[in-house]
Amino acid sequence: MAQGAVKKAFKPANTKKPTQTGPKRGARVIKPKKASLISQNKIKKKHTAGLTAKTEKLLAEKAGHLEMLRGGKKDKEGKAK
Numbered sequence: 001m002a003q004g005a006v007k008k009a010f011k012p013a014n015t016k017k018p019t020q021t022g023p024k025r026g027a028r029v030i031k032p033k034k035a036s037l038i039s040q041n042k043i044k045k046k047h048t049a050g051l052t053a054k055t056e057k058l059l060a061e062k063a064g065h066l067e068m069l070r071g072g073k074k075d076k077e078g079k080a081k
Contacts, residue, residue, distance in 0.1 A: 032038055 032041065
């Protein structure tokens, strides 16, 4: 009895979902409506920015050999002159 060639199992071409190009979007933030909450957010933003700047300056002083960071050895030498 003649039999044909053994058929191979069918594989789907692409089972993965297409990935999104670019960065992922974050969670949505609902802005406050009350004036007191708006002013609190402004104050918090200012203080956060100040803390970040101080932290970066401190790190730049400790790692003064890095030219990319401001506040390092090069900036101190420029002020002394």
